[in-house]
Amino acid sequence: MIRSMTAFASGESETAWGTLGIELRSVNHRYLELGLRLPDELRSFEPVVRDTLNARLARGKVDVTIRLKQAVTRASALVVDDDLLNRLAETAQALSAKFPALRVDFASLLDWPGVLRDQAADPEGLRAAAAELLERVLADFIATREREGERLAGFLRDRLDGIVALVAGVREHLPEVRVAARARLDQRLAEIKQPADPGRIEQEIVLQLQRMDVDEELDRLTSHIAEARRIFGLKEAVGRRLDFLMQEFNREANTLGSKAADPRTTKAAVELKVLIEQMREQVQNLE
Known part of the structure; x- marks a missing residue:
């Protein structure tokens, strides 16, 4: 089957975890080379992405971008990872002697990956939603290559x-x-x-x-x-x-x-x- 190596496809879906978006774009390459950018919540999803694309594509430099825009409407839906906070505090204490001027404000602390998370987060459910969207976007991507x-x-x-x-x-x-x-x-x-x-x-x-x-x-x-x-x-x-x-x-x-x-x-x-x-x-x- 004659397919081009140049293509682009994208898609979004509204989920219980927020707006999930996937983009696939590719250019010519001698072999199949995958470049992935995933949110922290879907790091464990990377092997699935690689296996799925390796099974369906043969050549091209393919960039995969997955985004998750979380929509939190209730403060009660958020929880703080106390263990992670404690480890960060210990690290800051250990470094305070070397960096006396070191200051960490509350907002910056909450921005640290994993400190603040959705209490209702379901990793398996999020990965399932991502897999479903990936299949849909990949089908569009391959159809574009075929056209x-x-x-x-x-x-x-x-x-x-x-x-x-x-x-x-x-x-x-x-x-x-x-x-x-x-x-x-x-x-x-x-x-x-x-x-x-x-x-x-x-x-x-x-x-x-x-x-x-x-x-x-x-x-x-x-x-x-x-x-x-x-x-x-x-x-x-x-x-x-x-x-x-x-x-x-x-x-x-x-x-x-x-x-x-x-x-x-x-x-x-x-x-x-x-x-x-x-x-x-x-x-x-x-x-």
Whole structure:
């Protein structure tokens, strides 16, 4: 399946713990690289996020941001973590000798992560809500990748059709090229004044024609075209396969250009390289 590596998706849900929000954004990358930013309340949720994305995505640098905006309306819903406060007090006492001017106000103390928490907080319930929202946002994210991938697939198929036409054109005038090449060699040999062995001359002509023969290159290009079309139909990430195939396409186009014996073949080789490079640039965007 052809998917782009570039995408963005986000979603929010109202929960008993506040407004939960998730954002997924990705750009091109050689492998799958995950960057996560989670609130303290969902630190234990990180392995779930990583496992979920690793199972559904193959490539790309994916940034995941999860936010929790808590809405506390009743003072009675808040509790103070006395154990944590005691540890903070002990630390402040131990540091007071080194930092006599150290002062900690009440508001700053409450801002310390974990000191003030919702009495009704349910970690398991919060993680379940986050998992449900993640699935929804991830489905949207993948759908976006697939839509962009379909657009890129159309671009690639158009360029592939152009390669097919160029290969067919070279094949069509190949017999004419061979006849012209043989005629040029015969003319050059006729200009030689010294006598030569006819058998050796014929052997040299055959060798020269073989060096200019591009049948194998055209056959391999045809094979690569068939392989590209097969890859387009796979139900898996195809970016790496196509990237490798573009290298093979380019190798044959280079050889075709080096063997070109007439301007038409040279022009076709140049146009082939242009189409292949256009495809290669877009293949870099595929998962």
